[in-house]
Amino acid sequence: MTRKPSVASRHPEVIMLYEKEEDISGAANIIAEQVEEYRTVPVTRLVGEQIKEHKPSVILFAMSSVKLSIELYTKMLKNQQIAYRHYAIVLCKNKESALAFRSCIKGVFDNYFVYLPLYEKFRLKMIVHNGLRQSQGDDHYAGLDDDQLERIDTNLSSLIELSSQCKRQLLDSVDSCKASVQQSTEQLEPGEEGVTREKALVKSLAKQHIEPLLTQLELEIKDGLDLILAQLTSRHSEIKDIKQKVIDKQQAKIPTQALVSSLFENQEAKPPKKKILVVEDNQIYREMIVKVLEHDEYDTEQACDGLTALKMIKGNDYALILMDLYMPHLDGINTTKQLKAQNDGKDIPVVALTSNNNRELIKRWAQVGLKGYILKPSNRTEILQAVKTAIEYS
C-alpha cells in the first residue's frame, strides 16, 4: 500500500517550520510518504502558539539560514512553547552544514539534514524515524511497516531480519547479565570475614547466574548458527537444482550427431562465432555497438546495467565484455571487480566504453583489470580494432 503524501494533518506528530515553500517541497513530500500525522507550517507570529497547541514529537526547522532556525528555536524554548520531550532537527543548505553540525554537537538541535540540494532521502527518513522513536519511546511509536520500505531482494530482506534478530537476542542477553550482576552486588554485605565470604559469594554467583547464562548463550549461538546453516544448505540445494536444470536444457538442445553431419555435409567447418556481452545503459548506443559487432561476425548479448551483466555472465562463455563505466545500479569499475571475484578465476577481458580519456583514470582502470577502452563516439574501425586486440591478447 502506498501512502498518499499529506502535509496538513490535524494532529501532527511531525511539524516542519518553513520560510519559503519552494525550498521545502522535496523534503516535505519525503516525510509525508513516511509519516501520516505530519504538517508543514509557515513561520508567522503565531507559530509558537501552534507548536504549543499541537505538541509535535519531531520539529524540523527549515528557515533560510541556520542562524534564523537557532533564533526561532531559542525563542520558542524561552517562551515555554516547547516545554515537553521532543526531537529538533535543523534543515540546512549544503554550504551551512558545518554550522548545523556544530549546533548539534553543542546540543542545540538533536540532528541536522542538508535539504538544499536534496540528495539522501532515506537519511532524512532515518532521522525522522529516530526522532519519533526517541521522543515517543518504543511503546508509543510503532516504527515503519514493510510496505513503507523500498522493495528489495527476498534473500537480502531475510538476512536483515536475521541480523536484527541476532542483535536483539544479544542485547537481551547483555541486559539479563547486567540484571543478574546487579542483583548479586546487592546481596553482598561488607563484613570482617571478607575474603571467605566473598569467595563463597563468587562461587554462588558462578553457579546460580554465570553458568546458566553461559549455557543460555551457547544455546543461542548454536540456534543462530543452525539457522544460518539451514539457510545455506537450502540455498546450496537450490543452486544445485538450477545447475541440473541448465544442464538438462542444454543437453535437450544438442542435436544428434547424424543431424549435425547431414547439415554440414559438403561444407567446410567454420569456427564458432565469438560471443560479446555489451553492457551500456543507453539503449540507442548499445544497439549501435551491437550492429557494428554483428556485422563483423560476432555474436552479441546485451545488458543495461552492471547488476544484469553479472547475472548474465554466470553460465555464459563470453569472449569479451564491452562495458560502459558510468551506469546506474552498479558502475563499470565495480562490475569488473565483482566479475573477477565471481567468475571462478576465469579472466574475461573487459573493454571500457567511456567519454573520459583522463590518463590517471585510465591507469586506475588498468589496475582493476580493464584490457582497454573505447572513447565515445569511436568509429566502426576503432571499435573493432579494440575488440580484436583485447580478444587476441587475453
Next chain:
Amino acid sequence: MKNSPQILNPKIMRDLIGNDPALITQFKQDFVNQARASLRELATHYNNREFDRLKQGAHFLKTSAKAIGAEEVADKLQQLELASREQELSRCKQLIIQLKNALQSLIEVINS
C-alpha cells in the same frame, strides 16, 4: 582549432554503423524520442534541485547524442553535466533552455 559543433554531423553515424539510410533514419527518430523524454526528466531534476540526478541524466543523453552526431546537443549536455557537478543553479537553468533550443533545431534538420 576546434570546430564549432554542428547541429547534425552525418559523417559520425555513417562511420559508426555504415551507410544504411533506413537504419540511420531509425536511429535519428529513436534519439529524438529519447531526448524529448530525457529533457522532461532533466527539467524535473532541476526543479527539485537534484544535481546528482541532473548530472547523470545529462551524461546518459550525451552518449547517444554524440553517437548520432548531434554535436550541438551533446555540447550543451557536456556543459550541463559540468554545471550540475558544480551545483551552479542558474547556469543549469540557462543550459536546459539552450538544450531545448538545440534539440528543436536538430528536429528541424532531421525533418527537412
